[in-house]
Amino acid sequence: MNKPESGNSSQSGVTPYESFAFIYMSILGSGIFFLPRTAAEVAGPDGFWVILVSGFIATIFVYCLSKLCQRFPRRTCISFIPEILGPSRNPQFGRILSFPFFILLGFYLLFLIATNIRIFAEILKIEALKRTPIEATIFILIFSIAFAAKTKPYILLKMNEFLVPFTLIPIVILLFAAFQNGEILNMLPMFQMNLNFFGNAIFIFIYVFVGYEIMLIMAGYYQNTDKSLKSHLWVMPFITMIFGITFLTSLSVFGPYEIVKIMSPTLELAKETRSPMLILERLEAGVLIIFLINIFTTVANFYHVLVRMITEIYRFPEKANTTITWILFPIVYALAVYLKNIQELERWIDWLSITHFIVIGFAILCLVIAVIRKKKGSPAHELDHPGKKVQESEDVS
Amino acid sequence: MFDTDVIFFCCIFFLVQGQIKNVVMRMKNRSFRLNRSKKKKKILEKRYEEKLENKVGNLGIYADVEENVKYIETLLGKAGDLKIRQFTIQYKPETKAAMLYLDELASRDANQDFVLRPLMTYSGLFYKDTKKDVWELAYESLVQAGELKVEQEMKEAVDAILRGDTVLFINGYEKVMVIGTCGWKTRGIGEPRAESVVRGPREGLSETLLFSLGMIRRRLKDPDLRVKMYSIGKRTKTSVSLIYLEGVVQPDILKEVKNRIQRIDIDGVLETGYIEEFIQDQTWSPFPQLQNTERPDAVVAHLLEGKIAILVDGTPHALIAPAVFTQFYYSPEDYYERFHIATFLRLIRLVSFFISLMLPALYIAFVSYHPEMIPSKLQFKMASGRATVPFPSIIEALLMEISVEILREASIRLPGPIGPTIGIVGALVIGDAAVSAGLVSPAMVIVVGLTTISSYANPSYNAAISVRLLRFPLMISAGIFGLYGVMLGLVLLLLHLVQLRSMGIPYMAPYTPLNTSDFKDTLVRMPWKWMDKRPSFFHPKDSQRQEEKSEAQDQKNGGEAS
Numbered sequence: 001m002n003k004p005e006s007g008n009s010s011q012s013g014v015t016p017y018e019s020f021a022f023i024y025m026s027i028l029g030s031g032i033f034f035l036p037r038t039a040a041e042v043a044g045p046d047g048f049w050v051i052l053v054s055g056f057i058a059t060i061f062v063y064c065l066s067k068l069c070q071r072f073p074r075r076t077c078i079s080f081i082p083e084i085l086g087p088s089r090n091p092q093f094g095r096i097l098s099f100p101f102f103i104l105l106g107f108y109l110l111f112l113i114a115t116n117i118r119i120f121a122e123i124l125k126i127e128a129l130k131r132t133p134i135e136a137t138i139f140i141l142i143f144s145i146a147f148a149a150k151t152k153p154y155i156l157l158k159m160n161e162f163l164v165p166f167t168l169i170p171i172v173i174l175l176f177a178a179f180q181n182g183e184i185l186n187m188l189p190m191f192q193m194n195l196n197f198f199g200n201a202i203f204i205f206i207y208v209f210v211g212y213e214i215m216l217i218m219a220g221y222y223q224n225t226d227k228s229l230k231s232h233l234w235v236m237p238f239i240t241m242i243f244g245i246t247f248l249t250s251l252s253v254f255g256p257y258e259i260v261k262i263m264s265p266t267l268e269l270a271k272e273t274r275s276p277m278l279i280l281e282r283l284e285a286g287v288l289i290i291f292l293i294n295i296f297t298t299v300a301n302f303y304h305v306l307v308r309m310i311t312e313i314y315r316f317p318e319k320a321n322t323t324i325t326w327i328l329f330p331i332v333y334a335l336a337v338y339l340k341n342i343q344e345l346e347r348w349i350d351w352l353s354i355t356h357f358i359v360i361g362f363a364i365l366c367l368v369i370a371v372i373r374k375k376k377g378s379p380a381h382e383l384d385h386p387g388k389k390v391q392e393s394e395d396v397s
Numbered sequence: 398m399f400d401t402d403v404i405f406f407c408c409i410f411f412l413v414q415g416q417i418k419n420v421v422m423r424m425k426n427r428s429f430r431l432n433r434s435k436k437k438k439k440i441l442e443k444r445y446e447e448k449l450e451n452k453v454g455n456l457g458i459y460a461d462v463e464e465n466v467k468y469i470e471t472l473l474g475k476a477g478d479l480k481i482r483q484f485t486i487q488y489k490p491e492t493k494a495a496m497l498y499l500d501e502l503a504s505r506d507a508n509q510d511f512v513l514r515p516l517m518t519y520s521g522l523f524y525k526d527t528k529k530d531v532w533e534l535a536y537e538s539l540v541q542a543g544e545l546k547v548e549q550e551m552k553e554a555v556d557a558i559l560r561g562d563t564v565l566f567i568n569g570y571e572k573v574m575v576i577g578t579c580g581w582k583t584r585g586i587g588e589p590r591a592e593s594v595v596r597g598p599r600e601g602l603s604e605t606l607l608f609s610l611g612m613i614r615r616r617l618k619d620p621d622l623r624v625k626m627y628s629i630g631k632r633t634k635t636s637v638s639l640i641y642l643e644g645v646v647q648p649d650i651l652k653e654v655k656n657r658i659q660r661i662d663i664d665g666v667l668e669t670g671y672i673e674e675f676i677q678d679q680t681w682s683p684f685p686q687l688q689n690t691e692r693p694d695a696v697v698a699h700l701l702e703g704k705i706a707i708l709v710d711g712t713p714h715a716l717i718a719p720a721v722f723t724q725f726y727y728s729p730e731d732y733y734e735r736f737h738i739a740t741f742l743r744l745i746r747l748v749s750f751f752i753s754l755m756l757p758a759l760y761i762a763f764v765s766y767h768p769e770m771i772p773s774k775l776q777f778k779m780a781s782g783r784a785t786v787p788f789p790s791i792i793e794a795l796l797m798e799i800s801v802e803i804l805r806e807a808s809i810r811l812p813g814p815i816g817p818t819i820g821i822v823g824a825l826v827i828g829d830a831a832v833s834a835g836l837v838s839p840a841m842v843i844v845v846g847l848t849t850i851s852s853y854a855n856p857s858y859n860a861a862i863s864v865r866l867l868r869f870p871l872m873i874s875a876g877i878f879g880l881y882g883v884m885l886g887l888v889l890l891l892l893h894l895v896q897l898r899s900m901g902i903p904y905m906a907p908y909t910p911l912n913t914s915d916f917k918d919t920l921v922r923m924p925w926k927w928m929d930k931r932p933s934f935f936h937p938k939d940s941q942r943q944e945e946k947s948e949a950q951d952q953k954n955g956g957e958a959s
Contacts, residue, residue: 015911018910128879132878152896155896161911162895162905280772281772282770285766285879286880290884292881292888293884
């Protein structure tokens with residue numbers, strides 16, 4: 001039997017809530033394991049303010065990126081960045097100019113995928129599956145994620161949408177632990193920080209919010225771009241709040257001196273949660289497994305966007321997505337198992353945070369150029385496959 | 398010397414010849430086997446066409462009654478149940494006639510009282526002086542049947558006989574009268590066995606399509622109710638009817654369902670299951686993409702939501718298309734009882750869904766990978782219970798689950814009164830003996846028992862089967878990766894569910910795509926007063942259930958809809 005074409009147009013459309021869920025799930029990745037420690041390391045009890053301010057700055061970035069995507073409805077950055085940079089008479093030149101950026105973005109996504117998976121696998125080995133080899137857990141994780149990555153964009157968006165409420169379960173458990181064991185005294189004294197340090201702390205901490213860059217590609221698949229991009233802005237306060245709660249609960253239980261010595265305060269906190277009402281004892285494995293949802297969706301989103309990006313750059317047909325997903329699979333696996341230990345992983349993360357600034361900076365630069373050159377995309381096209389879009393726009397120009 | 402040689406050679410010759418023959422035959426057979434499926438289909442088609450197209454094809458009715466009778470008799474292979482009654486119509490001039498029908502398919506009483514008697518007796522008594530044509534007289538006055546058609550072709554006559562109608566040939570006329578006398582014995586209207594309720598109608602749909610249709614019509618006196626009839630199955634010619642409410646159902650969905658039904662090309666349809674497998678969106682999904690129900694009230698409720706019902710003659714199960722995941726966990730009773738209990742029961746069903754899907758997997762994961770998560774007092778008990786068990790927990794769980802599945806299957810096949818007994822013997826005696834023998838741990842028996850009972854808490858059987866199947870892969874992944882494996886399995890399952898569609902409608906609606914206005918009838922069943930709209934994910938053309946917001950109107954509509 002053929003696939004159904006029945007129903008209506010609203011089915012394939014992306015609702016604002018779906019785009020909210022997509023960005024939310026992309027940001028909420030493995031960062032949450034280390035977040036309280038990082039915040040306490042850079043700012044002590046003042047970490048909460050660092051979270052707030054860096055959340056605000058990230059919101060500005062999200063706003064800029066959304067504005068950029070909004071100028072070119074139903075087109076991905078692969079199609080519009082060359083148009084912004086290149087002269088309108090010679091579109092090929094724009095493509096050459098923007099190619100290094102695409103390569104950077106591709107490797108950036110690839111390494112983000114690998115680090116996220118590796119972090120989760122390491123923590124899984126420490127906390128839950130002590131005797132299972134890390135190669136096996138990584139393999140099965142990437143293997144499952146590849147199935148999600150090779151699907152159509154709207155399916156992935158729907159999966160993100162469905163899973164959003166489940167990410168709040170650990171937060172409830174953390175709050176429970178804080179009420180049980182937390183002390184206000186641990187959170188004091190506040191406002192002790194030097195402003196110079198503060199700036200530095202924000203610079204380090206803003207990496208926790210990484211993940212929203214993929215809207216550069218994904219926004220091309222939204223039907224109602226304006227509404228969807230507005231919902232992106234709602235993600236930031238929400239996620240800042242979640243990060244804030246995670247930090248404050250950890251801080252209230254462990255205090256600023258203890259917290260920096262724990263590898264993952266978030267999970268350690270779950271260990272502290274004990275009550276006969278919860279039926280189970282020692283929740284850390286359970287909480288870790290629920291965090292798997294975050295890792296799964298984050299990495300699936302990155303992976304999917306990476307695959308779409310490659311398909312679009314080389315103008316492969318839609319069918320090639322599956323092939324590219326499986327071609328990338330061994331590369332991602334090799335990267336994820338390549339590192340020897342967590343120390344090396346942290347060096348990677350440092351590099352990634354710098355790349356993150358380059359990517360964001362370049363995107364904002366593109367926005368400025370687009371505003372100056374008054375470049376705008378035509379929304380008339382129906383985007384089925386973004387590769388088609390590139391050709392069409394070039395024909396027009 | 399010479400003789401023995403000859404005999405020897407002859408023997409060899411015959412042996413070799415026999416061998417060659419054998420080989421040739423085998424090769425022939427093999428080539429036949431290779432092409433068998435193709436050939437078989439072709440042969441079937443050919444034979445069928447020969448029978449009905451070439452033989453009957455465009456053949457008209459003979460003017461001579463004898464010839465007609467002979468023709469049909471030969472065509473049906475002188476069937477024992479074909480009743481032929483040749484008689485004379487007592488009218489001037491006396492005319493020969495013949496009546497043919499299949500025994501037990503056509504109503505014998507109707508034929509005798511309203512066809513034979515008027516033609517044989519009344520024609521002579523009352524119509525002696527009229528000078529009308531015999532055919533016209535028979536058609537207008539003598540044959541006393543509500544359903545009466547005149548056909549010109551032999552094919553129609555044969556079809557009518559096979560359908561259970563009676564045909565009447567009159568000598569000298571090249572046409573046939575088809576009298577609607579279908580009247581076979583049926584099972585009385587009984588209570589649906591799989592979907593019994595405490596409160597609500599007790600009657601279930603019938604094996605006879607028209608009875609079922611009647612039951613639906615009786616509950617839905619709407620002129621917009623449309624019934625489209627199809628005949629599916631080249632040989633069985635099963636009547637299939639498509640029922641929907643014009644103006645409520647989304648035309649695109651309707652078109653899709655019609656197209657898919659018309660595309661079915663099979664020799665026989667015996668149950669709605671055939672149609673379901675042909676028209677579903679994804680063949681490989683373990684989840685049912687169409688619902689089936691035996692309850693006429695449930696069919697009407699679905700029609701009112703803008704869905705389409707498919708009835709098949711010969712089975713009491715109606716198909717409902719499209720279907721979403723959640724509707725398999727709703728019972729018709731949810732809408733008849735008070736909404737508090739309906740909401741509570743839906744919660745219970747959700748819990749039982751997760752228990753039946755995951756409990757054995759969780760047991761394996763906890764026992765073999767995360768024992769620290771089990772409360773410590775219980776942990777000691779469980780460890781002492783498992784101390785004698787020689788197998789890893791995955792083997793233990795698989796053994797128990799499979800034996801329970803065997804028990805389940807066996808208790809269905811066992812004759813009525815023994816079934817429950819064996820169930821009890823199996824569950825109690827064997828379970829207890831297995832524990833005391835140290836084959837399984839007591840906790841495992843609890844897990845298996847809970848799982849089995851939970852899977853029966855599901856109101857629809859076909860959804861319960863899918864959960865029953867999915868339990869095993871989850872158990873295996875729990876055996877390999879513990880909770881991590883269970884969670885990965887669940888996420889992949891979700892990925893499958895999210896991309897699944899039924900007639901183009903997302904299977905996980907209204908949760909994804911999220912539509913909060915449809916939450917009135919999901920996990921929480923709101924009072925009828927407030928459920929003023931039909932579920933929007935079926936895109937009904939008429940979205941309002943209740944037009945005005947006045948109190949009296951609300952109650953009236955609510956009553957009607959349930």
